[in-house]
Amino acid sequence: EAQVTQNPRYLITVTGKKLTVTCSQNMNHEYMSWYRQDPGLGLRQIYYSMNVEVTDKGDVPEGYKVSRKEKRNFPLILESPSPNQTSLYFCASSPTGATEAFFGQGTRLTVV
Amino acid sequence: DAKTTQPNSMESNEEEPVHLPCNHSTISGTDYIHWYRQLPSQGPEYVIHGLTSNVNNRMASLAIAEDRKSSTLILHRATLRDAAVYYCILRKTSYDKVIFGPGTSLSVIP
Numbered sequence: 001e002a003q004v005t006q007n008p009r010y011l012i013t014v015t016g017k018k019l020t021v022t023c024s025q026n027m028n029h030e031y032m033s034w035y036r037q038d039p040g041l042g043l044r045q046i047y048y049s050m051n052v053e054v055t056d057k058g059d060v061p062e063g064y065k066v067s068r069k070e071k072r073n074f075p076l077i078l079e080s081p082s083p084n085q086t087s088l089y090f091c092a093s094s095p096t097g098a099t100e101a102f103f104g105q106g107t108r109l110t111v112v
Numbered sequence: 113d114a115k116t117t118q119p120n121s122m123e124s125n126e127e128e129p130v131h132l133p134c135n136h137s138t139i140s141g142t143d144y145i146h147w148y149r150q151l152p153s154q155g156p157e158y159v160i161h162g163l164t165s166n167v168n169n170r171m172a173s174l175a176i177a178e179d180r181k182s183s184t185l186i187l188h189r190a191t192l193r194d195a196a197v198y199y200c201i202l203r204k205t206s207y208d209k210v211i212f213g214p215g216t217s218l219s220v221i222p
Contacts (some may be wrong), residue, residue, distance in 0.1 A: 033210065043156070043199070043212035058209055090155050098144040098205040103155035 002027050006091050006104035013081055013111055021076045021107050023091030029102075031094045032074040033058065034066065036087040037106075043090065049074055050097075081111040116200045121217045124190045132185040132216055134200030139180050143202040147174065147185045150215070151196045159185065159198070195220045 004025045013019055025032065033048035035058075045058030049068040063085055065077040074093075078085060088108050094101040117135045124130040136145065146161040160167055160174045162183075167174040173186040187194055199215040 035212070040214075042214045045210050045212075048209070056209075059211065092156075096205055097208055098161070098203045100158040100161065101146075101148070101156075101203075103157070106155050 002102065004091055004093050004102050004104040006089075006107050008107060009105065010108050011110070013109070015082055015111055016080050019078050019081060019109075021078075021089060021091075021109070023074045023076065023104060024072050025074075025093040025102070026072065027093060027095075027102065028071065029093040029095050030071070031097055031101075032068070033092050034064070034074070034076045035090045035092065036060065036085075037090065038087050046076070046089075081109075083111050085109065086111050115211055116202060116213050118198070118200055118213060118216045120214065121219070123219045123221060124187075125221050126192060127189050130187040130190045130194070130218065132187075132198050132200075132218065133182065134184070135182045136200070136202055137181045139202060140204075142204050144204070145174065145176060145180075145183050146201050146203050147172070148199045148201070149194075149196040150199070151193075156199065161203075190218075190220045192220050192222065194218065 007022045030051050034046040035043045037043050044060045046064050047066040049055040055066050088106050090106050091104040092101045144161050144163050147159040148156040150156045160172050162174045175184045197215040197217050199212050
């Protein structure tokens with residue numbers, strides 16, 4: 001089954017404790033991206049990747065890092081999380097920039 | 113970055129057609145028009161996309177204005193399961209940023 005898998009689905013952490021949210025897709029897609037969703041602000045793109053070792057900033061990249069060492073994986077790294085990064089995060093993948101995008105089920109992160 | 117504007121909310125009666133509008137007056141020639149929807153507590157789900165011609169699939173139809181500055185997502189018979197937030201976005205074939213607006217919250221009345 002074609003899918004984008006995020007882990008964990010829920011995470012509560014403390015300020016400053018480094019964390020990684022994993023994203024994996026099984027469709028051999030080149031394009032992957034991360035979004036955060038906050039009430040009243042909709043979905044905002046954090047980072048995107050066009051292929052292995054190629055990434056670029058979206059609209060809200062501050063405080064986040066990503067890596068794309070393998071085509072299927074695109075982890076989101078928060079080196080020093082802060083409470084303003086409490087949000088619902090989605091990973092997505094698509095074959096190209098203009099084709100159907102598949103989204104993961106989301107990761108609800110709370111930073112206290 | 114080309115942006116889209118949509119009404120904040122719309123209502124429809126069950127079993128009736130729904131026309132969801134989207135304006136994208138700064139669209140460029142390489143922008144594809146995509147529609148996604150997000151049901152409560154779920155990730156966004158692809159609905160349909162097109163470039164210049166109208167498109168149909170099992171979920172919906174997409175009508176694109178001749179000048180491409182606006183488009184309309186058509187749900188032919190709304191069901192309660194269609195109640196969701198619908199997003200209209202522009203995407204390029206070449207890899208680029210994606211900008212989601214707040215979308216249109218569709219309510220379906222039984």
